[in-house]
Structures are given as C-alpha cells and as structure tokens.
Amino acid sequence: MNPILFFTAFLGVFILINMYISKRLIAKLDIKDKYKLYLRVFLIVNFFGIIGYMLGRYYVDIPNWLYFLFSLPIGILFLLFCTAIIYDISRVILHHSPISQKRRNFFKRSLDISSLVVASSLSARAMYEARYVKLEKVNIKIKNLKKPYKIVQLSDIHIGGLIDKDFIHKIVQRVNALNPDLVVITGDLVDIDVKHAKETLDELKGLNSKYGTFFIVGNHEYFHGIATIIETVKALGIRVLENENVYIGEDGEGFNLAGVYDVFGYRTKTYMPDIDRALHKLQESPTILLAHQPRYIEEVKDSVDLILSGHTHGGQLYPFKFLVNLVQPYISGLHQHNENLQIYVNKGTGFWGPPMRLGASSEITDITIIPL
Template sequence: MFLLVVGGGLALLHIYIWKRLVRDTTSPGLVRRVAAVALILLVAFMIAAFVFGTQADPAVAQWFAWPGYLWLALFYYLMLATLVLEVPRLFLRKWAKSDEPIAGVSRRVFLARGTAAIAGAAAVGIVGYGTTVAMGGPSVTRVPITLRRLDPRASGFRIALISDVHLGPLLGRSFTQRVVDLVNEQRPDAVAIVGDLVDGSVEHLAEAAEPLRDLRSTHGTFFVTGNHEYYSGYTEWVDHVPTLGIRPLRNERVSITHHGGTFDLAGVNDATAYQWQDDADVGKALRGRDPARAVVLLAHQPVDVQDAVDHDVDLQLSGHTHGGQITPFELLVSLQQGAVAGLSQHGNTQLYVTRGAGFWGPPVRVGAPPDITVVELRAP
C-alpha cells in the first residue's frame, strides 16, 4: 500500500512537471514526443534505482542508479521551483491572455517558456552544486560535550562518530578508504559506526567495506544497526563486521576505562528493528549498570532519545537524518525525528546527531554537507 501511494503520488507529480515544462512550452509534434519519451525513460531509471539498486551487483546497478537518482534530485528541485513560480504566473495570468505576441509567440507560451527556463536553470544549478558537495567527501566536525557524571580521569576521551556511509551502487571501496584515512588522522580513543553502513548484501559489498579493517583507535570500533542494514540483510552484516575487527552492540553495553576513569558505552538496534523481530531495547542494554557512572548510548535514529531520557542516559549519539541532505527536506525530517543535526538537550540527556558521511539516493547534498564528528567527552 505504501509503495502504491508513493508511486501514485510520483506519477501525478510527473504529469504536472510534463504539463508545465513540456506541454505548455511546445507545440504538438516531434519535440513534444521526444521530451515525453525522455521523461518516461528518466522515470524508469528512477524506479529501477529504487527497486533494484540494493539487490543487483553494484557494477551493474550503477548504470541505472546514477541517472535514476540524479533525476530524482532534479525532479525534486524542478517541483519546488515550478511551484514557487506558480505565484508570478498567477499574477500575470491576465497579461498572458492578451493577443499581442512577444518574440514571435503568444504571451502564454512566452510566460510558460520563461518560467520553465528559470525552473530548469535553478534545478540544474542546485543539483550540480549539491553533487560536488556530496562527492567531495566528509569533513571533520569537532564537538566537546560535557557529561554530568563523567569521571574526571576519563575527560578528553574522543569518539569518532561515523554514520550513513551507504555503501552501494554509487559509493564503494575508495570512499570507505577516504573515511578510514580521515578517521585515523584524528587518532580517536574509540570509533562508533551508528548504522546505515551499507545498501546491499555482504556478497556484493564485502570488498567495499574491507578498508574498515584498518580503523585504528585506543579502545576499538563499535557498530549498531541502522534501518538500511535491515533492508540489506542485517544478520549477515552483524556476522560480517566482527571479521573486520568491529564489535556490534546489540542492546548491550561495554565498560570503557580510560586513564583510570570508567564510563559505559551502550548500543541498541535500530528503531525499526521490531519489524524483523529484532527490537531495540535500551532497558536491556543498560540493565544492571552502575547509576553513578556516565553512559553514552549509540542509537541510529534520534527518535530513540525519549527512551534514553527514560533510562537516564547522559549522551545519545545518532545519525539517520543526513542533516536533511537536500534542503528544505530537513523540515519533514524534523517533524519525524525531532532533531536534524547537532547537539540538543532533552531532560537530563544530551543528543548529538551527525549529518553522516555519505548519502542515500541522489548523490546530492544541499545545505547539509557530509561530516564525521569527533566527540570529545568532558567532565563538569
């Protein structure tokens, strides 16, 4: 039902785009037919990217993922620009009805072509810029966070926070290596991968994930599942990451002692895991812990913060949102997750959300550059 609703909505929106950008700007004939066929092909690529992008071998999937996902981004900004331009079209409606032509065409066609050209130029410019940002790779964001119960001896502990790499048809081994090199340059005390590492099976992406074996830190690398691990076959990835020297935290915790000071690092399954009978359980992860000791929780989705508050967690580290990835999509993300990026306070619990290292779908980031965050824990 969800796919039918989304598919129907996309079909209607594409009809609107065809009307405004093709039918209103051209006369019946070859140009209009070619434009219609091109639009149908782009939609077909987009559907193929959605349906088969995580199922096929990335070497094959990239051939329809690149055009399909780029069209999705262009379509998104064409929609926004065209809708905004409906306002001046409305005000110029009476002017466009005049019989006096402009540049050899009717005023109606002139107005339609002008707004189509503006919408097209805006969409191409924004997507072009966003592609260079997304493919340029993540930068490092450094964030000091004071924990009310942190043992002063553990103050200065640095966690490299990685999220939303989304290895798949568009991002492969070379991107993973860039992430690993960037993290190792920071010389962290621990590395936390908070989900959505992959979009595909171990069979297809084991080679792309291989550089993770070279992550270096004082206390090791930890991993929690994101929703995309469940779409990709979470059990095989949970079994595979330990072969890369990464420890999954599945509703469990570890105690970390640093320079004589100890705190707890806990991790929970993704918030959607209940659909695969693999629930997220903060209570189970924290059962029996010393309440005087600080606890840092790894949870893929920011929406888990209410459970963290209920269990007196000091800090939750999350990803999932991509910072919105393509503005103004962050407005919807905020409604669903409650937080988009950065540090926020929820009762006695602090929540930090990273924008993520990679991207999902379109290789485009606008208003939300990719990042890896180095969180430095500090005592009061």
C-alpha cells in the same frame, strides 16, 4: 515488504510526480512546443533512469559509471518537483495580481526562465556538494566526566553502488589521522546483500583507535539480512552493541557506552530495541547511548547523558529536510534535549539514492567529550 509491491509503489509515486511536472510546469511555460517536447522527453529518459537505478541497486550488476548515471534521476526529479510546486504557486499568485497585462507578461517570462535556471543550478550544486565529506569538530561537555575522550562518529554510510571499497578506504585513512580513542558507527552501514559488500567492509579492519570500533544497526540493515550483517561486522573485529553496554576507559575515569537496535525492529518483531536491557548494570559514570534514529530519544532514561544518532542525512536535499522534520525531533547537529540529556545527530558519512546533497553535507564527526 514484498519487493515487487515496493518496486511498483516506488515507480508509481515517480509517475505521479512526472505527471505533475509535465502538466503544472512544462505545459505552462511560454516557450515553443518543440522545447516543451524536449523537456517531456527528458522526463521520460529520467524516469527510465530511475528504473535502471532500482535494478542496478537491488537486482543486477552494472558498471559503476552507469550506476552513477542511473542514480542522478531521483535527485533531479525531486528538485524539479519542488521547483514545479513553487512555480505553480507563483504563477497563480501572479495571475490574480492587480497589475497590467504587460507587466504580468513580463513577470511570467521572468518566472519561466528563472524556474528552469534554478532547477538546473540546484541539481549541479547538489552533485558538487556530494563529492566531499566534511570533518565536523564538536566539543560536548558532560557532567561527572573525569577526563576528555575523542570519539569519531560515522553514520549512514550505505555501502553499495557508489559507496565502494575506495570510498571506505579514504574514510578509514581520515579517521585514523584523527587518532581517536574510539570509533562509533551509528547504523545504516550496509545497503546491499552483504555477500556483495564483503570486500568493501573489509576496509573497516583498518580502523585504529585506543578502545576499538563500535556499531549499532540502522533501519536499512533490516532490509538486507540483519543477522548476517551483524555476524559479518563482528568478524571484522568491530563490537556490535545489541541492547547492551560496555565501559570505556579505566574504572572511575571513563564512561558507559550503550547501544540499542533500531526502532524499525518494532515493525518486524525481531531485533527490537530494549532500553532497560541496554542500560542494565551501568557503572557510576556518564553514559553515552548509540541509537540510530533521533526519535528514539523519547524512550531514553534519565541515566543517559548523550545520544549519538544518524538516520536523517540532514535532509540530504534541502527541501526534503522539512519532511524529515515531521517524523524526527532533530535533523542535525548538537541539541540540549532537557536539563540532563544532549543529542548529536550526524548528517551521514555517505548518501542514499542519488549522489546529491544540498545544504546537508556528508560528515565525519570528530567529537571531544570534556568534563563540565
């Protein structure tokens, strides 16, 4: 997409959201006009923060502390928007309720106060939750597997902005402490021009495991020069699975590990996923497929036992989870798709956009596959 067109459309959406919040929330509050003015000024400042975020992420270099401040407005605005919708619906219901005017006024004042308190509290909580990356331990039983293997899954790190060298260094230390058999990174590793991410990516050289680290591209790699990103990741000693498979373990006792390009490749007509090629010449052992988006499960063959995905961020900010669910069959965690196929969806090790998470913590996934 043309950057100018994307930038214009992006800001246009936020202008409409600001207008809705101003007219359907702020204008309806029973507070003094000067406080309404303060809230509208806050919306304007918040909007300019979003512009600063876009410029800082894709066009100009800014200090990390300033980038942090510019990152918050998107999340704050989204939570305000959700609050405004609930407030608007509640206000209409209250207006038509068969109660006395005195009681209606009481409930209206309560609604006004609680709406502002809830929006502020959720924003603070979301910023707090984003500070921590949780370790999720999962045991997955797989048919015909001969012995257990430990796989550590990272996904949706989104290097760039606040996801910097120090963040990756700490992630690498935590992964190595788990002593995994292999590490897999299921897409959206880089979210800026790779020349600005080189120093941060170099930290991944420190990952230690018995069989190595494996990577597949996500949709965001297509936005920042997918070919260059693939070559850069390969130079780190990480195996990039490009519609292909490798065998993990000793013959007869291991499993096939396959990986495909992301479904976003269908839009670009380059680097398109090809499940037949990815599963070509599999050994007679269980197969694990790395596919960035859970919805790729509809193209998967019967020969696959487990899919490891990401992309959804678990919704990242809880109300957004319902929108994600419209396009993805699974949002997070382990699911039995059919009799033979399971899927695990990582909620993301980093975050995209605001440093905020609500009801969807970042995760490092410690997966132990065990014989059924």
